[in-house]
Amino acid sequence: MAYREKTAWLTLVCMIVAYVIYFSLVLSGQVGPRLLDIVWTFGIVASIQAIVVIVGHVVLAVSSDADERARPDERDRAIARRGGSASYYVLLVGTIIVGVVMPFSDPAPKIVNSALLAIVLAETLRHVLIVTSYRRGWHG
Amino acid sequence: MAKPLPGRVVNQIRLLRFMANEMTQAELGERIGMTRQTVAAIEAGKYSPTLEAAFRIAQVFGKPLDEVFQWEG
Numbered sequence: 001m002a003y004r005e006k007t008a009w010l011t012l013v014c015m016i017v018a019y020v021i022y023f024s025l026v027l028s029g030q031v032g033p034r035l036l037d038i039v040w041t042f043g044i045v046a047s048i049q050a051i052v053v054i055v056g057h058v059v060l061a062v063s064s065d066a067d068e069r070a071r072p073d074e075r076d077r078a079i080a081r082r083g084g085s086a087s088y089y090v091l092l093v094g095t096i097i098v099g100v101v102m103p104f105s106d107p108a109p110k111i112v113n114s115a116l117l118a119i120v121l122a123e124t125l126r127h128v129l130i131v132t133s134y135r136r137g138w139h140g
Numbered sequence: 141m142a143k144p145l146p147g148r149v150v151n152q153i154r155l156l157r158f159m160a161n162e163m164t165q166a167e168l169g170e171r172i173g174m175t176r177q178t179v180a181a182i183e184a185g186k187y188s189p190t191l192e193a194a195f196r197i198a199q200v201f202g203k204p205l206d207e208v209f210q211w212e213g
Contacts, residue, residue: 075178075187113146137186 003064004076005134010056012127018049019120026113033109042116079133088125094118147213153183156201156208172196 005090022045025031031041061069073078098115107116157163165179172179172193181187182197189197198208 002175036144071176073178073207074190075174075181078187137181137184140190 003060004079005131006060006064007057008127008130008134011053012062012124012131014049014056015055015120015124015127018045021045022111023117023123033107035108035112039111072128075077075138076077079130079138082133082138083126083129086129087122090125091122093112094122145213147211148185149188149209150185150212151209153179153181153197153208156203160201168197168200171200 022042025041026038031037092113095118098111098118102111102114147150153168157165157168164176165183166176168174168177169176173196174189174193178189182189194205196208199204201208
C-alpha cells in the first residue's frame with residue numbers, strides 16, 4: 001500500500017471515529033446549548049483526533065521507505081485534486097444550507113453543529129475518494 | 141457532445157523493463173520523477189500518465205511512444 005494511501009486511511013478512520021463520537025454526544029443531548037459547551041466538546045474531540053493523526057503520521061513515516069515518502073508526483077496530485085473538487089461541492093451545499101437557509105429557521109447551536117457536520121462530510125468524502133482512487137485506480 | 145468510444149490505454153512497460161536488464165519500478169520511477177507506486181499503478185493500468193510522463197517513459201527505453209503505450213478499443 002502506498003504511503004499516501006496509508007496516511008489517507010489513517011486520517012479517514014480517525015475522522016470517522018472522532019466525529020461519530022462527537023455527533024453522538026450532540027444527538028444524545030450531552031453537549032450543552034451554549035457556544036462554549038459546543039466549542040469545548042468539539043475542541044477536545046478535534047485535539048485528540050489531531051494528536052492521534054500526527055502520531056500515526058510519524059509512525060507511518062518512520063516505518064516507510066524514503067522512496068515512498070518522496071514528494072507527491074502527478075498521480076498523487078491528480079488524486080488529491082479529485083478529492084478536493086468533489087468535496088468542494090459538498091461544502092458549498094452545506095454552506096448554503098447553514099449560512100443562508102438555517103439562520104431563518106433554526107437555533108444557533110443547531111446551526112453551529114450543522115456547519116461542523118458539513119465540514120466533516122466534505123473532508124470525509126475527500127478522503128474516501130483519495131483512498132478509493134489509490135485502491136481502484138484513477139485515470140483523471 | 142458525442143459519447144467517447146470505449147477503450148483503454150495498455151502499455152508494455154513490464155516487458156520493456158525486463159528487456160532493460162530487469163530495471164526495477166523504483167529505478168524507472170527515479171528516472172522519470174515518479175514514485176515506485178505510481179509506476180506500478182501505470183503498469184497495472186490503474187493510472188494513465190500525462191502525455192509528458194508517457195514521453196519520458198518512452199525516452200528512458202529509447203522507444204517511440206506507440207511502442208510503449210497503445211489504445212485497446
